[in-house]
Amino acid sequence: NAGVTQTPKFRVLKTGQSMTLLCAQDMNHEYMYWYRQDPGMGLRLIHYSVGEGTTAKGEVPDGYNVSRLKKQNFLLGLESAAPSQTSVYFCASSYVRRNEQFFGPGTRLTVL
Amino acid sequence: AQRVTQPEKLLSVFKGAPVELKCNYSYSGSPELFWYVQYSRQRLQLLLRHISRESIKGFTADLNKGETSFHLKKPFAQEEDSAMYYCALSGPSGGYQKVTFGTGTKLQVIP
Numbered sequence: 684n685a686g687v688t689q690t691p692k693f694r695v696l697k698t699g700q701s702m703t704l705l706c707a708q709d710m711n712h713e714y715m716y717w718y719r720q721d722p723g724m725g726l727r728l729i730h731y732s733v734g735e736g737t738t739a740k741g742e743v744p745d746g747y748n749v750s751r752l753k754k755q756n757f758l759l760g761l762e763s764a765a766p767s768q769t770s771v772y773f774c775a776s777s778y779v780r781r782n783e784q785f786f787g788p789g790t791r792l793t794v795l
Numbered sequence: 796a797q798r799v800t801q802p803e804k805l806l807s808v809f810k811g812a813p814v815e816l817k818c819n820y821s822y823s824g825s826p827e828l829f830w831y832v833q834y835s836r837q838r839l840q841l842l843l844r845h846i847s848r849e850s851i852k853g854f855t856a857d858l859n860k861g862e863t864s865f866h867l868k869k870p871f872a873q874e875e876d877s878a879m880y881y882c883a884l885s886g887p888s889g890g891y892q893k894v895t896f897g898t899g900t901k902l903q904v905i906p
Contacts, residue, residue: 687838714892723804725881725898726839773839782827782885782892786839 706774818882
């Protein structure tokens with residue numbers, strides 16, 4: 684099993700550009716999450732999903748949108764990138780009844 | 796509201812010295828506590844969880860409900876322990892199991 688994968692690994696955007704980050708998991712997990720990791724601030728939850736077709740806002744949702752059309756995929760979109768969105772983005776997934784989260788390798792995004 | 800506090804951003808210890816990474820939490824209920832570790836250029840991975848009561852890579856953590864703490868300890872630090880450590884709390888919130896992470900502590904083991 685590949686576990687949790689993320690594409691792309693790196694990306695540089697200009698302010699105002701848009702992009703989509705893809706997260707895929709092959710463990711049949713119900714829950715999926717998007718976090719951003721910034722120095723001194725740890726992991727902050729952007730959006731999460733408790734099942735196919737459902738999404739909800741996390742701690743820092745502004746400027747991001749998500750979709751979960753298939754159980755195994757969770758997409759994070761930036762409609763108009765801003766320098767404040769420069770960060771490392773991690774996707775994670777978990778079973779409903781077990782709280783251990785499995786993380787992807789991360790996407791390093793720079794917005795100029 | 797649930798909150799996790801890791802007071803130290805950086806903890807430097809010499810190889811062979813004891814290690815204690817502090818974690819305090821705030822939660823009105825019975826939470827589940829975890830420690831995750833992130834080695835350089837690697838993804839976060841679960842180190843241990845309080846309900847397992849096990850020792851992983853020589854690390855242990857005891858949940859102290861009276862002090863609302865879940866400190867991570869190891870008697871003798873090794874160079875390969877150098878990493879970022881995150882304490883996390885899971886508890887029901889709004890119909891799902893919400894997980895809150897602390898801000899992390901970077902452990903630096905000096906040879």
